[in-house]
Amino acid sequence: MTKKTIEIKKVRTRIAPSPTGPAHIGTARTALFNYLFAKQNNGDFLLRIEDTDTQRSEQRWTDEVIEQLKWLGIEWNEGPDIGGNCEPYKQSQRLDIYEKYLKQLLEEKKAYFCFCTEEELENKRQEQMSRGLAPKYDGKCAHLSDAEINKNIAENKSCVIRFKVQNKKVKFNDLIRGEVEFDTGLLGDVVIAKDLNSPLYHFAVVVDDFLMQISHVIRGEEHLSNTPRQILIQEALGFYQPIYAHLPLMLNMDRSKMSKRQGDVAISDYHKNGYLPEALINFMVLLGWNPGTEREMFTLAQLIKEFSIEKVQKAGAVFNTQRLDFLNGLYIREKSIEKLTELCVPYLKEAGLLVQGQISQNKLQEIVEISKTRMKKLSDIAGLSDFFFGDKLVYEKDLLTWAKMGSGEVKDSLAFSEKILSNVKEWTLKSLETEMFSASEKFNIEKGYPEKNKGYMLWPLRVALSGKSTSPSPFEIANILGKEKTLKRISDAIKMLS
RNA sequence: GGCCUUAUCGUCUAGCCUGGUCUAGGACGCAUCCUUUUCAAGGAUUAAACCCGGGUUCAAAUCCCGGUAAGGCCA
Numbered sequence: 001m002t003k004k005t006i007e008i009k010k011v012r013t014r015i016a017p018s019p020t021g022p023a024h025i026g027t028a029r030t031a032l033f034n035y036l037f038a039k040q041n042n043g044d045f046l047l048r049i050e051d052t053d054t055q056r057s058e059q060r061w062t063d064e065v066i067e068q069l070k071w072l073g074i075e076w077n078e079g080p081d082i083g084g085n086c087e088p089y090k091q092s093q094r095l096d097i098y099e100k101y102l103k104q105l106l107e108e109k110k111a112y113f114c115f116c117t118e119e120e121l122e123n124k125r126q127e128q129m130s131r132g133l134a135p136k137y138d139g140k141c142a143h144l145s146d147a148e149i150n151k152n153i154a155e156n157k158s159c160v161i162r163f164k165v166q167n168k169k170v171k172f173n174d175l176i177r178g179e180v181e182f183d184t185g186l187l188g189d190v191v192i193a194k195d196l197n198s199p200l201y202h203f204a205v206v207v208d209d210f211l212m213q214i215s216h217v218i219r220g221e222e223h224l225s226n227t228p229r230q231i232l233i234q235e236a237l238g239f240y241q242p243i244y245a246h247l248p249l250m251l252n253m254d255r256s257k258m259s260k261r262q263g264d265v266a267i268s269d270y271h272k273n274g275y276l277p278e279a280l281i282n283f284m285v286l287l288g289w290n291p292g293t294e295r296e297m298f299t300l301a302q303l304i305k306e307f308s309i310e311k312v313q314k315a316g317a318v319f320n321t322q323r324l325d326f327l328n329g330l331y332i333r334e335k336s337i338e339k340l341t342e343l344c345v346p347y348l349k350e351a352g353l354l355v356q357g358q359i360s361q362n363k364l365q366e367i368v369e370i371s372k373t374r375m376k377k378l379s380d381i382a383g384l385s386d387f388f389f390g391d392k393l394v395y396e397k398d399l400l401t402w403a404k405m406g407s408g409e410v411k412d413s414l415a416f417s418e419k420i421l422s423n424v425k426e427w428t429l430k431s432l433e434t435e436m437f438s439a440s441e442k443f444n445i446e447k448g449y450p451e452k453n454k455g456y457m458l459w460p461l462r463v464a465l466s467g468k469s470t471s472p473s474p475f476e477i478a479n480i481l482g483k484e485k486t487l488k489r490i491s492d493a494i495k496m497l498s
Numbered sequence: 499g500g501c502c503u504u505a506u507c508g509u510c511u512a513g514c515c516u517g518g519u520c521u522a523g524g525a526c527g528c529a530u531c532c533u534u535u536u537c538a539a540g541g542a543u544u545a546a547a548c549c550c551g552g553g554u555u556c557a558a559a560u561c562c563c564g565g566u567a568a569g570g571c572c573a
Contacts, residue, residue: 125573134500135573177503186501187572225502225571248504255568283510286525290511294524313511316569320509323526333539373539384538402535440535458535470537 007240008215011043014076015219016205018050019061022266023068025319026220026250026258029284033247034218035074036285036307046212047076047088052204054092062088068267072277073300089212091204098199101207101237102161102192110236111192114141114162115152136188137162161193163203163233170228175216175245176312182228190229206230210239218245218309221316222257245309248288249316258319274347274378276335279328287317297330325376332375341368344381351382353389363388366480370472388480393467393489397496402459409447410460411497416443417461418490427483432475436461464493 013034017027031047038045047069051057066088069075079087091098105111114137125135142164144152152159167185174180192203199207209217224246234241252262264270270280282298289312291298298306332340341364348354354364371384387393400410420439424432440457443449449456462474465486471477478486 129499129573136500180502182502220570221503222570228502246503249570251569253509257570286510288510292512294512296510296525315504317511318509320526323510326526329539371538374537453535455535460535462535466536468536472537473535 008243010213010215011038011041012046012213012215013038013043013218014046014048014209014212014214016048016050016208017065018053018056019058019065020053020056021061022268023061023065025265025267025270025284027065028068028072028074028267028280029250029287030218030220030247031069031074032072032281032284033289033307033309033312034216036303037216037218037245037309039304040307043215044078045074045076046078046214048208048212049088049090049092050201050204051090051092052095052199052201054198057092062090064268068271071271072267072281074281089208091199091208094208095197095199097211098193098204098207099196102196102199102203105163105192105236106161108236109164111161111163112142112144113149113153113159114189114191115144115157115159116141117158134186136186139164139189142189159195160191161195162189163192163229163236165189165229165232170231172227172231172241172244174224175218175243175309176248177224177246177314180224180227182225184228184232187229192233202226202230203233206233206237206239209242210234210237214242216245217242218247221246221249245312248313250284250287251316251318253318253320255316255318263319263321272379274343274380275324275328276331276343276378279324279331282331283324283327287319288313329376332378333372335372337365337369340372341365343378344368347379347381348385348389351386353382353386359389363480370476370480387466387468387471387477391485391488393492395463395467397493399467399469400460400463400493400497402455403453405456405460407497409456411494412447413443413457413460414464414490414494414497417457417464418487418494421478421483421490422487424483427479429475429479432478436475460493461490464490 015027015031015034017023035045037043047065049062049065051062076086076088079089080093102111106113116137121137124138128135141162165184165187168183169181170184171179171181190202191200193199208214227244227246231241250258252258254262256262258265264273271277278299281300281303282296285298285303285307286296289307291306291308292311335343341361345354345364367385367388368381371381374384375381397407400414401407402410402413405413416439417436420435421432424435436458437454440454441451443457444451444453447456458474462471462477463469465474465477465481466472481489
């Protein structure tokens, strides 16, 4: 069999997720690398849904990958309705195609029906293992005569289709790993279909990648060991061999493959928790790739230019949420206040804080503005700004105490603030700040507190307004709250101390 | 168990191909300081790594060999 190498007319890449569960963050990163590589070469990026496993595949998961990829801005540019509505390819709609190639392999005796039962196989496996051998199908059914096969089929015996794996060394050149060699003699004949209408993964990928003229197969490292058998199937079918690139895995903190047990793995989890797509993309691309410079911030468009597959790392990378949070904070602070407010609204509503028409758009923006330096995720907005909504604050009265003040002193401090604030002429951030600063000095002198320590006045005031140990400054809060509410909260606090 | 892959600060990584400029650079995180009523943000500074063992060489993180460890795939 002569090996056909691909003649690249156009770079075409794809991702091929199985819709058997929530779209995985690993799928997002693989999609990103495929997308970047295709786009920077003026190529095509396709989405193919591998839903041949009808038992486990569900339409809602297909819808979800589509939704999340769109959210990330990673869009495929070809599908069954070319030019119009760009649907992804679906393997379940291509079963007749696989059947044709399955028949071809069967006719050429490169594949065969296998009637071995689960029980039989399990026994063989046990026996091989007990002899210290690697478990591998012994090829028993490969030698069945046509008569026997027909008889078995007529008897409706359950069967699978196996591909005859040749004993040879398969070598291929991986774009990221260099030359990789496998001895397929260790493999055993693989099951490529349950029947003519139910192809399995290894077979369907090969057929589709060929028919869709995929030039580069860029996928996770977990597929590296699967590559030789796919190459054998390609050769048996007379297909060209695409160029492979196996990406390093994204890892848990303990360096195992990223899994649900140790954190969020669904793209939608990150979406819901308030990560920005641009932050997630920037974070993911840096997991296994870097430009070789000290630059760390990239937009998708810039990445299309800067990305180079040669600089992709070989070793797996730990998915470090702290770093994601940092980047997300950076992108949050970069957003225009209009946009950021819009993004925060759903989270405020979800927390039951924002009720229609209760607060003006301007106020809302001011609230977001003073909260944004503290936000790592959009969802943080609720916990950061809840005290602006509603009238009653709930907190421990001890929280009002600064340094070693007694409760009488705290009350005096609040009463002093109340007096100053009720006389403030101009209710603006600037004047609130100047007035309170000078009042604070006066207060400290009067009381014999250290003159420069503004905490004696500002801490109780800030807690009275926010009910929290950490928050924006009392001026910022008072400014947004307005005079009436501010004074009300101070008197509430004083009452609490009495 | 077999096969494959990988190996620089806790984490993401630069450097490795084309040995010297590496007393190993950057970022996150950590710590300290400045700013500051608090927490952030911002600024500054520190601590922190070439998996181990051989070899080649005047010289090795960089080249070669052998281990070890981790991960993936198969079952």
